Amino acid sequence: ADDFKAFNGMNSNPDAKGTNKQQFVSSVKGWKNNIDYFSISRTKGAYPDAIEYDNDSGFWVQTWDQIKGVHKNTGVKIDMPMHRLYLVNKDNKISRIVTYDDASVWSEMRDAFNPRKNGIIYNQHENINTVRKMVVALEHGDADKAFSYFTDNAGFTNLDMPQGESNTLAQEKASFKAMLKDWTIDSIDVVGFPDYLEYESPKLKIVMSWWDARLTRKSDGKKVTLPLHLVHYINDDGKITSEIGYYTMSTLK
Incomplete structure (x- = not known):
């Protein structure tokens, strides 16, 4: 009309x-x-x-x-x-x-037509230090210390898990200890450097890091390098509330 x-x-x-x-x-x-x-x-x-x-x-x-x-x-x-x-x-x-x-x-x-900053990226920060200390504890098989950097209700996911599922702190700790029965951790070496992202919107604190975990199977001495990409969410108290692991344990089978 x-x-x-x-x-x-x-x-x-x-x-x-x-x-x-x-x-x-x-x-x-x-x-x-x-x-x-x-x-x-x-x-x-x-x-x-x-x-x-x-x-x-x-x-x-x-x-x-x-x-x-x-x-x-x-x-x-x-x-x-x-x-x-x-x-x-x-x-x-x-x-x-x-x-x-x-x-x-x-x-x-x-x-999307206009560039806009959304927070700050750090390559050195206390939250990066927390993740480093946690990984070093894992490297030395010190499960109690490693998992002390997480909140009690922290969740854990990796590529082997169905989407939407996660491990509790107790489950992840038990899984790590079970792995140590069959494997020796020779070293966990950083690849590049971790980044700490402090987002403006939404208000999030995230540490992203990349590692090579070098392991030896106790039964036959087989050596494996397991690439890890870890994303850790950090709360205002500096504790890790969530871990997203981009890796698969099928490498160890």
Whole structure:
């Protein structure tokens, strides 16, 4: 319709004027020109509804769709539901569209055009020292000391675990001691240097480190080098609350 208007259903501004037909068409062209692998498909199990109200203003058509694509310039992935209301007038012309979607996706896209710092990276810090001391204790088979750097409710994951599962402190300590029955730790050598990341948003304190654990199997003297990438979350008291281990113990089998 000539008096067409499009509105953002998530906009709480009572004075919002919406966009006219020309502006809406321009935004549609922007999707086509700026999004790779673009698709709109009906949400599984949903179908459009047409509603005619008593005020005789026309038909309201409701749709539920899934938008997918990748923004060309920023690489931001789009995979979100979109709900739209279309007002179809007596001349069978669309006079209004109200769109409900995930505004955070568009916000991330806009933000991605501008460089922004998000905290500080340290290559020397007391939290790095904590991780170093913990690893050195592991190297010497001192489980009590090594695991004393963790909080009592710390969680542990590695690549051998199904997603969503984790070990408790007691389980991880017992697993380490069980490994020592069959293997001798010759050394755990740092690769490169650890990084301590103090994020601004969200407020997180993380130490990332890389190691080569050199082990000898007691039964036959077989030597193995186990690469480790460890991510440790640190609380404000300097204790480790979580360990994510990017390694697999299948190397030792």
